[in-house]
Each structure stands twice: as C-alpha cells, then as structure tokens.
Amino acid sequence: MAHTFKVRVWAVRQRKDRGQSSAELRWKVGDTPHSQTFRTKTLADGRRAELLTAVNNGERFDEATGLPLSELRKLNDVSWYQHARDYIEMKWPCAPAKTRTTLAEAMASATPALVSTRRGMPEARQLRRALYSWAFNLNRWTEDPPADVQRTLEWVERHAVPMSALDDPLLLRKVLTAFTVRLDGKPAAASVVRRKRAIFHNALGFAVEARRLDVNPLPQVQWSIPNPVEQVDPGAVVNPRQARRLLEAVSEQGDRGKHLRAFFGCLYHAGLRPGEAVWLRRENCELPLEGWGTLHLDGSRPRVGSSWTDSGTAHDQRGLKWRPEKDVRHVPIPPGFVTMLREHLETYGAAPDGRLFRTARGGLVQESGYGEVWARARKAALGPEQQASPLGARPYDLRHACVSLWLNSGVDPVEVARRAGHTVAVLLKVYAKCLDGATAMANARIDEALKNWG
Incomplete structure (x- = not known):
C-alpha cells in the first residue's frame, strides 16, 4: 500500500471484556483503520x-x-550485508549464469565501502574473493567455506x-567511488562502472520494495557516470585478406587447429x-551443395564456471542473447x-548431441583451448608490428570484423543487426567500424573527388 500524510488519531477508549479492563487506541491511515x-x-x-508526535x-x-515510516524502517532494518544476500x-x-557473476561482482565491490570501521578489515583481495565466490554465490551457501573465508x-x-x-x-x-x-588500483572500465552502478541502484530499489528504505536514495547523489567507450577499436578489425590468412594459420596448429x-x-x-559457435549443431546447419547456406541458431553455451550454473557445468545453458527463450536467429552464410562446414562434417562428423565442435574427449570446446590455438595462429599469420597491435587480438574480434564487413559492403543496417543478433542502435554504436586498410581506401576516394573539382 501507499505512504501518506493523511492520518487521524482518536482518543483512547476504555473497554471491559469478561471482567478485564483494557484501553483501545484507534487511528486511521489513509482509508485504512x-x-x-x-x-x-x-x-x-x-x-x-x-503517533501524534510523528504526525x-x-x-x-x-x-x-x-x-x-521511521518506526517501520527500524522494524525492517537489517544490515547491508544481509540485504545484499x-x-x-x-x-x-x-538470472543467467553470466548475469549472476555480474551481480555478485557489483555486490562484492559495494560491500567493503559499507562497513562501520576499517579496523581489522581483511586484505582487499581476500575480502573480494570471500564476498564474490562465497557470500554472493547462492550455489555455495550450502557448502562450508574455508576457515579464512569464514573469518572474513x-x-x-x-x-x-x-x-x-x-x-x-x-x-x-x-x-560509487569504489566502483x-x-x-x-587502476581505473575500472567505464562500462563496468555503469553496470555496477545500475545493479546497486536496483538493489536499493529492492530495499524500498522490502520496506527497508523509504525511497531510493541513489539519485540524490550528484555524481557523473563515466561515458563508456562502447565502440570497437578499428585497429582490432581484420580485413578479409588477413582473416583468410589467420584461418589458414589456425589449420596449421596441429590436429586441434584443423578441427x-x-x-x-x-x-x-x-x-x-x-558461445553460439560452441553450441552449433548439425540440425542448425542448412548446407546445400551449391549457393548460400543458412545457420539456424537457437542457443548458446557461454562459459561462466560451474559454481554459477544450475546444472553444475562450466557452460551455461541459455537461449540467444537479448532474445526471447526458444527464439531462432537465421544467418545466411x-x-x-x-x-568449409561440409568438409568439417565429412572429416570429423558430429558429437552424439549433434555439436560440430568438441574436445578430444567429446566435451564442449573450452575458451582456454581455442584461445591458445588462436594465439599461436596469430603469431604465425601476422608480422611483428601487427602482433604488437590490437589487430585480431581476440577470437571475438573476428565477429567484429564480420559485422564491419557486412556494413562496409552496403548491407542494410537492419539486416546486419538481425543477422548479428543486435538492435540497430547497438549495431551502429558498437560495430560500425572500419576495416584495417579501409581508411586508406576512403582517403583515396576523397582525394579523387577533390581532383575532379580541379
């Protein structure tokens, strides 16, 4: 119900019930007696x-x-630590497993700033580990933590x-400063600060819902949120020639590289x-003998750690990012x-559950495994100067290169966003980047235009 200033308090009246005398106090708040x-x-x-004093x-x-409300808050008052849990x-x-980790990270960052004293405070890394891995990981609440974590x-x-x-x-x-x-001791990324601030704001909103706070106090703080650099670094985006060389170099990294x-x-x-590639299955692939094919994506298996998932496995079982559950994204290839995919299936077949890619023991492909292969391939495919640059530094940069290529090829941004699984706004803000070498091409076109005008 609502909070109101409309309060009426009546005089005390005497009552006698079964020979016992008592006094009844009656008052009305809003329309509720x-x-x-x-x-x-x-x-x-x-x-x-x-009551009259409060009025x-x-x-x-x-x-x-x-x-x-002052009395109500005292009745409902709990510690920040209990509220965060x-x-x-x-x-x-x-919450998906990845979201659980971001929630725990935000709570673990906020809690050290919400203590009454710093005397006897555990070392910062020990404190963060205990809070992140134990206090704010619900899957571990039934476990007995190590002695040092328990003391913390x-x-x-x-x-x-x-x-x-x-x-x-x-x-x-x-x-907010702690975020x-x-x-x-180094500055946190602006996007991380914004995310933690949003989670903290939501946690305080929950406190209002639980009647532990009257209103959310965070908007009262005059604090500027750093503007995150959400755009992809153009220097990280490989061009098609570099991409081909990198993929060739991957296949040169032994049996795992070929796979x-x-x-x-x-x-x-x-x-x-x-995570979508990890979960790509034979049934998702439409691979005709000629012409374009289509991937019908229906899920993802991002790796977040076994302690954060409901299944107890390292990879979370979830649908497509930012999509309704069981939604399917159709991507022409x-x-x-x-x-390439047909040859892969002919050579390696598929796992019993249909997955195209798997470890030697049939498990889900691990980030550490494909990351190691990518690092070796990058070293083999790029020169020393490019290796020292951000060009293709992470496997994820291949996705950035793909979307950038689509956009630079003149594909309608709405269609690009649909294929990439993003909104148009996010696409144009984050992924609309130049290919490596495209700047020189653009400059040449401008030079040519200027020459035509004499």
Whole structure:
C-alpha cells in the first residue's frame, strides 16, 4: 500500500471484556483503520502521544501497517550485508549464469565501502574473493567455506552498516567511488562502472520494495557516470585478406587447429558469438551443395564456471542473447563457408548431441583451448608490428570484423543487426567500424573527388 500524510488519531477508549479492563487506541491511515489494545489507559495514551508526535513532525505513515515510516524502517532494518544476500537470492532464479557473476561482482565491490570501521578489515583481495565466490554465490551457501573465508565473512557480518545508514549521500558516494577503481588500483572500465552502478541502484530499489528504505536514495547523489567507450577499436578489425590468412594459420596448429578452423570461421563468416559457435549443431546447419547456406541458431553455451550454473557445468545453458527463450536467429552464410562446414562434417562428423565442435574427449570446446590455438595462429599469420597491435587480438574480434564487413559492403543496417543478433542502435554504436586498410581506401576516394573539382 501507499505512504501518506493523511492520518487521524482518536482518543483512547476504555473497554471491559469478561471482567478485564483494557484501553483501545484507534487511528486511521489513509482509508485504512488500525487499532491496538493496551492493558492500561496510561500505556495507550503513551502510544497515542508517539503517533501524534510523528504526525506533528510531518512524517508519512504506511497505510498497510499504520506505522510512521521511521518506526517501520527500524522494524525492517537489517544490515547491508544481509540485504545484499537477500537481493542475490531474489535475482538468482531468473538470472543467467553470466548475469549472476555480474551481480555478485557489483555486490562484492559495494560491500567493503559499507562497513562501520576499517579496523581489522581483511586484505582487499581476500575480502573480494570471500564476498564474490562465497557470500554472493547462492550455489555455495550450502557448502562450508574455508576457515579464512569464514573469518572474513564473519568480520563483514559484524561491521556491515544498517540499511537505514544508506540515507547518507556521502556514504553512497563512497560506494560509487569504489566502483571506479579496480583491485590493482587502476581505473575500472567505464562500462563496468555503469553496470555496477545500475545493479546497486536496483538493489536499493529492492530495499524500498522490502520496506527497508523509504525511497531510493541513489539519485540524490550528484555524481557523473563515466561515458563508456562502447565502440570497437578499428585497429582490432581484420580485413578479409588477413582473416583468410589467420584461418589458414589456425589449420596449421596441429590436429586441434584443423578441427577449430571452421569454429573460427563461424565467428568471421557468420558473425557468431563464441558461445553460439560452441553450441552449433548439425540440425542448425542448412548446407546445400551449391549457393548460400543458412545457420539456424537457437542457443548458446557461454562459459561462466560451474559454481554459477544450475546444472553444475562450466557452460551455461541459455537461449540467444537479448532474445526471447526458444527464439531462432537465421544467418545466411556464403558458399565458401558452406564448403568449409561440409568438409568439417565429412572429416570429423558430429558429437552424439549433434555439436560440430568438441574436445578430444567429446566435451564442449573450452575458451582456454581455442584461445591458445588462436594465439599461436596469430603469431604465425601476422608480422611483428601487427602482433604488437590490437589487430585480431581476440577470437571475438573476428565477429567484429564480420559485422564491419557486412556494413562496409552496403548491407542494410537492419539486416546486419538481425543477422548479428543486435538492435540497430547497438549495431551502429558498437560495430560500425572500419576495416584495417579501409581508411586508406576512403582517403583515396576523397582525394579523387577533390581532383575532379580541379
């Protein structure tokens, strides 16, 4: 129910029931009547005086309980640490595993700033590990933590500030400042700061919902959120010639490299995210003998760690990113890549569950495994100067190169966004980057135009 200033308090009335006398205090908050019975009129008058004092002080009352908000907050007051755990428990069931890690990271960053003293505070890395891996990981709440983790969490529990203290803007500013610094003392990425601030704001909103705060106090803090650099570095985007050489170099990295060539091809030729390529199955592939084919993507298996997933496996089982569950994204693929996938299936077949790519033991492809192959291939394919640059530094840069190629080829941004699994706004903001060498081509065209005008 709502909070209101509309309060009426009546005089205490005496009652006698079965020979027992009592005093009844009645008051009304909004349209909701409330009453409380006391053994003596003196006690009832005392309580009536408290309610009238709250009214005269201009306090709002809670219509559901009939209490002044100051009293309600005291009744519901818990420590920030307990509230943060309640927040994690509330968010956990519907959150993908990757989101769970970001929630835990934000809570682990905020909590050290929300303690009453720094005396005896555990070392920063130990504190962060205990909070992130244990306090805010619901899957581990039934486990017994190591002794050092237990001592750390007991210290936090003893010294965490009450939720009522979060009405102080200066205390909130300490939290926001903590978001801007990494454990190593270096500035945190602007996008990370924004994400943590958004999660913290949501946690305080949950406190309002749980009647632990009257209003969300965070908007009161005059604090500028850093503008994140969300755009892809153009220097990281390989051109088609470089991409071909890199894929050839992948196939030269032993048996594992030969097996993963088509995996990296999925990132470059179809714009798949690594987690989507990990879960690509034979049934998702339409591979005609001639012409263009299509990948019908219906899921992803990003690796987040076994302690964060419901299944206990390292890879989370989820649908497509930013899509409704069971949604399918249809991505056309060029004839050359169709041939590459057909050759891959002819050579390696598919796993029992239909996956095109797997480890030697049949498991899901690991980031560490394909990352190692990519690092060796990059060293073999690029010169020393390019190796020292961000050009194709990560496998994910192949996806950036794919989307950039589509855009630079003149494909409608709406169609590019559909294929890449993004909104048009995000696409143009993040992925519309120049290919390596495309700047020189653009400059040449401008020079030619200027010459034509004499």
